Amino acid sequence: MAGRTGRRAGKPDTRESILAAARTVFAERGFDGASIRAIAAGAGVDPALVHHYFGTKDQLFLAAMNSPVDPRELLPQVLDGDPGEVGTRLVRTFLGIWDSPAGSAAVALLRSGLTNEWTARLLREFLTTQVIRRVLQHLDLDPVEAPLRGSLVASQMIGLAMMRYVIRLEPVASVPAETLVGTVGPTVQRYLTGDLPAGPA
Amino acid sequence: MAGRTGRRAGKPDTRESILAAARTVFAERGFDGASIRAIAAGAGVDPALVHHYFGTKDQLFLAAMNSPVDPRELLPQVLDGDPGEVGTRLVRTFLGIWDSPAGSAAVALLRSGLTNEWTARLLREFLTTQVIRRVLQHLDLDPVEAPLRGSLVASQMIGLAMMRYVIRLEPVASVPAETLVGTVGPTVQRYLTGDLPAGPA
DNA sequence: GTCTATACCGAGATAGAC
DNA sequence: GTCTATCTCGGTATAGAC
Numbered sequence: 001m002a003g004r005t006g007r008r009a010g011k012p013d014t015r016e017s018i019l020a021a022a023r024t025v026f027a028e029r030g031f032d033g034a035s036i037r038a039i040a041a042g043a044g045v046d047p048a049l050v051h052h053y054f055g056t057k058d059q060l061f062l063a064a065m066n067s068p069v070d071p072r073e074l075l076p077q078v079l080d081g082d083p084g085e086v087g088t089r090l091v092r093t094f095l096g097i098w099d100s101p102a103g104s105a106a107v108a109l110l111r112s113g114l115t116n117e118w119t120a121r122l123l124r125e126f127l128t129t130q131v132i133r134r135v136l137q138h139l140d141l142d143p144v145e146a147p148l149r150g151s152l153v154a155s156q157m158i159g160l161a162m163m164r165y166v167i168r169l170e171p172v173a174s175v176p177a178e179t180l181v182g183t184v185g186p187t188v189q190r191y192l193t194g195d196l197p198a199g200p201a
Numbered sequence: 202m203a204g205r206t207g208r209r210a211g212k213p214d215t216r217e218s219i220l221a222a223a224r225t226v227f228a229e230r231g232f233d234g235a236s237i238r239a240i241a242a243g244a245g246v247d248p249a250l251v252h253h254y255f256g257t258k259d260q261l262f263l264a265a266m267n268s269p270v271d272p273r274e275l276l277p278q279v280l281d282g283d284p285g286e287v288g289t290r291l292v293r294t295f296l297g298i299w300d301s302p303a304g305s306a307a308v309a310l311l312r313s314g315l316t317n318e319w320t321a322r323l324l325r326e327f328l329t330t331q332v333i334r335r336v337l338q339h340l341d342l343d344p345v346e347a348p349l350r351g352s353l354v355a356s357q358m359i360g361l362a363m364m365r366y367v368i369r370l371e372p373v374a375s376v377p378a379e380t381l382v383g384t385v386g387p388t389v390q391r392y393l394t395g396d397l398p399a400g401p402a
Numbered sequence: 403g404t405c406t407a408t409a410c411c412g413a414g415a416t417a418g419a420c
Numbered sequence: 421g422t423c424t425a426t427c428t429c430g431g432t433a434t435a436g437a438c
Contacts, residue, residue: 014422030316033233036414046423051415114315114367115231124368151364151373152384158368159360163352166315167325167359172352182398183353187388197383236431247405252433 015053017043022050022064027104031061031112031119061119065109068102071130079138086139087189088181094157095177098165107165110158127154135192145196152191160184216254218244223251223265228305232262232313232320262320266310269303272331280339287340288390289382295358296378299366308366311359328355336393346397353392361385 021042025034036057040047054060074097078089098106113123132150141149160180163169172180222243226235237258241248255261275298279290299307314324333351342350361381364370373381 030233033316035412037412047414048416048423049421052421057414111315114312115234120368124370127368127370147372148376148380148384151370154370155360155364155373155385156357156388157360158363159356159358162359162363163356167321167328169325169328169352169355171348172356175349179349183349183392184356186398187357187391190388191384197387237433238431248432249405249434250403253403256433258432 014043014045014049018045018050018053019064022060023068023104023108026061026064026108026112029111030108030114031057031116033115036060058118061112065105065122068105069097071134075131075134078135083139083193084189085185086135087187087192088185090135090153090188091157091160091185092177092181094161095164095180098161099177103165106161110161110166139192141193148196149191153188156184156187156191215244215246215250219246219251219254220265223261224269224305224309227262227265227309227313230312231309231315232258232317234316237261259319262309262313266306266323269306270298272335276332276335279336284340284394285390286386287336288388288393289386291336291354291389292358292361292386293378293382295362296365296381299362300378304366307362311362311367340393342394349397350392354389357385357388357392 018039022034022039025039025042028034029038036050037047039060040050043050050060054063074093078086078093081089097103109119109123109126112119114120128150132154135153136146136150160172163172164180165173219240223235223240226240226243229235230239237251238248240261241251244251251261255264275294279287279294282290298304310320310324310327313320315321329351333355336354337347337351361373364373365381366374368374
């Protein structure tokens, strides 16, 4: 998001368009299914260029995933306000990401996290260290049941994303976002702050 | 289980062992990631044999998925009993599938449903026509909000499966099944029969 | 019936010409 | 800096020898 270096040599935006095409193709086909050739074609450049700018396919994937979404910018709007409504705000913000341009990176991460072991690890660590942990830290929770609460929240959110953006199961796939905020928000709230039957045991 | 082929008498159960290996490999790597070679190696046979018994890779996948799980056998134990506890029983039965031998087929379907379009379609149709529809039919629900209820249930269940069996996010990945029954059961129950804020509108 | 050998394709990656 | 040509590898699938 930061500094365009202001240099405009001959064609400086090929690098950017490769990144954009990479995000699209990775999102559509997952990491393994995406080919450098398809990405190059999407960007309108030669496949060798892709290797020239970013080294291996792994590095390209990381470059495509790194830029677009930074949880630290979004979390305040989730955490500020009534703690009793944090579930609702979390779902709303979450859905907002997927409907934004950054959403394709999210789909890519999710799609790729299933065939490939190291992308799964990437997704897992992103969830735990970047998102769940920060939310839990902000609320005052019993530290023994906090991890379970966190992963329950993650399971509901990821399931929602899967159904709405990957599997595309109707009607969840096309219902207005606010409908989902209203229906699954309370679920998330209960996972975070409600009673968990098998909590401390 | 992997029979040493010291004996090559007539025609042993090579066909069955190919199917078993196929389920395992498909579950580990997804449809695209699984190779006929790997499956053949897992079964201890020649790759050409796989083609000989089942034609193409698509047909092999279908054959591997077809046999193992039949929702019609399991649904009665979900639907019979107190309607107020159907969510709990649904989660319990659902988790039971994944922990059984048939679970590898389920993981395979889920993993494959993300890279590949026709396997996604397979998964979607399995969910809608085989599972969700039957559960909804059994309960008496407003027909306009029933589909939304169904896909909300599916999103929570699939998310749970993703976290526990694919992404393996702790602690959901290793917590006892009954803990999850107790915690997400009420969520499913609410999606099925509870108030949905944005229901009829 | 079983497996060896291979055809054929498309992937990622590299060397070097313009 | 950009692209052409090519190397190598691993995939599915098939033909045909034992």
